[in-house]
Amino acid sequence: xxxxxxxxxxxxxxxxxxxxxxxxxxxxxxxxxxxxxxxxxxxxxxxxxxxxxxxxxxxxxxxxxxxxxxxxxxxxxxxxxxxxxxxxxxxxxxxxxxxxxxxxxxxxxxxxxxxxxxxxxxxxxxxxxxxxxxxxxxxxxxxxxxxxxxxxxxxxxxxxxxxxxxxxxxxxxxxxxxxxxxxxxxxxxxxxxxxxx
Numbered sequence: 001x002x003x004x005x006x007x008x009x010x011x012x013x014x015x016x017x018x019x020x021x022x023x024x025x026x027x028x029x030x031x032x033x034x035x036x037x038x039x040x041x042x043x044x045x046x047x048x049x050x051x052x053x054x055x056x057x058x059x060x061x062x063x064x065x066x067x068x069x070x071x072x073x074x075x076x077x078x079x080x081x082x083x084x085x086x087x088x089x090x091x092x093x094x095x096x097x098x099x100x101x102x103x104x105x106x107x108x109x110x111x112x113x114x115x116x117x118x119x120x121x122x123x124x125x126x127x128x129x130x131x132x133x134x135x136x137x138x139x140x141x142x143x144x145x146x147x148x149x150x151x152x153x154x155x156x157x158x159x160x161x162x163x164x165x166x167x168x169x170x171x172x173x174x175x176x177x178x179x180x181x182x183x184x185x186x187x188x189x190x191x192x193x194x195x196x197x
Contacts, residue, residue, distance in 0.1 A: 035097030098141040114153040125193035
C-alpha cells in the first residue's frame with residue numbers, strides 16, 4: 001500500500017505560527033530532513049485531516065511515503081509524530097528523506113507464526129506472552145519488509161524467544177543486534193498453565 005501526502009513549504013516559523021496553523025487552518029507543521037548530503041531540512045505544512053487518516057494505517061509507520069512538496073514528489077519515512085496528550089490531534093511530524101543507496105532505520109511489526117498450533121500451547125496448555133510487537137530494522141528503502149516473522153512451533157513450555165530468533169529477509173538487519181549480543185532481548189515466552197507445569 002502506497003501513501004501520498006500533499007505538503008507546502010512553510011516560511012512562517014515559531015511556536016505561535018505553528019499554533020495558528022493548527023487552530024485556524026487545520027494544518028500540521030512538519031519538517032523533512034536527510035537524503036542527499038547537500039539537501040537542507042525544509043519546513044512543511046500538511047492538511048490535518050489527510051495526515052490523521054493516513055496515520056490510521058500501519059503502512060504509514062513502516063513504509064516509504066510519497067510527500068508531494070509543492071508539486072514535486074519526495075520519498076520519505078516517518079521518523080517522529082507528536083500527538084496532543086488529550087485531543088485527537090497531531091501536533092508535529094518529522095519526515096526523513098530516503099535515497100536508493102542510504103540504509104534507514106524503520107519500525108516494522110513482528111509476526112508470530114504457529115502460536116495456536118504449537119505443542120507447548122495446544123498440548124501442554126502453555127500461554128504465550130509478547131514482550132515486543134514491533135522492532136526497528138536497518139535496510140535500504142527498497143528492502144523494507146511488511147513484517148519480520150518468528151516461528152513459535154518448536155518453542156517449549158518455559159521457552160523464551162529472542163530478537164536473534166527473528167527471520168529477516170536478505171539485506172534486513174535487526175538494529176539492536178548490530179550493537180552487540182547484550183541487546184538480544186526477549187520478544188516472547190511460553191509460560192506453563194496456571195496451577196501446573
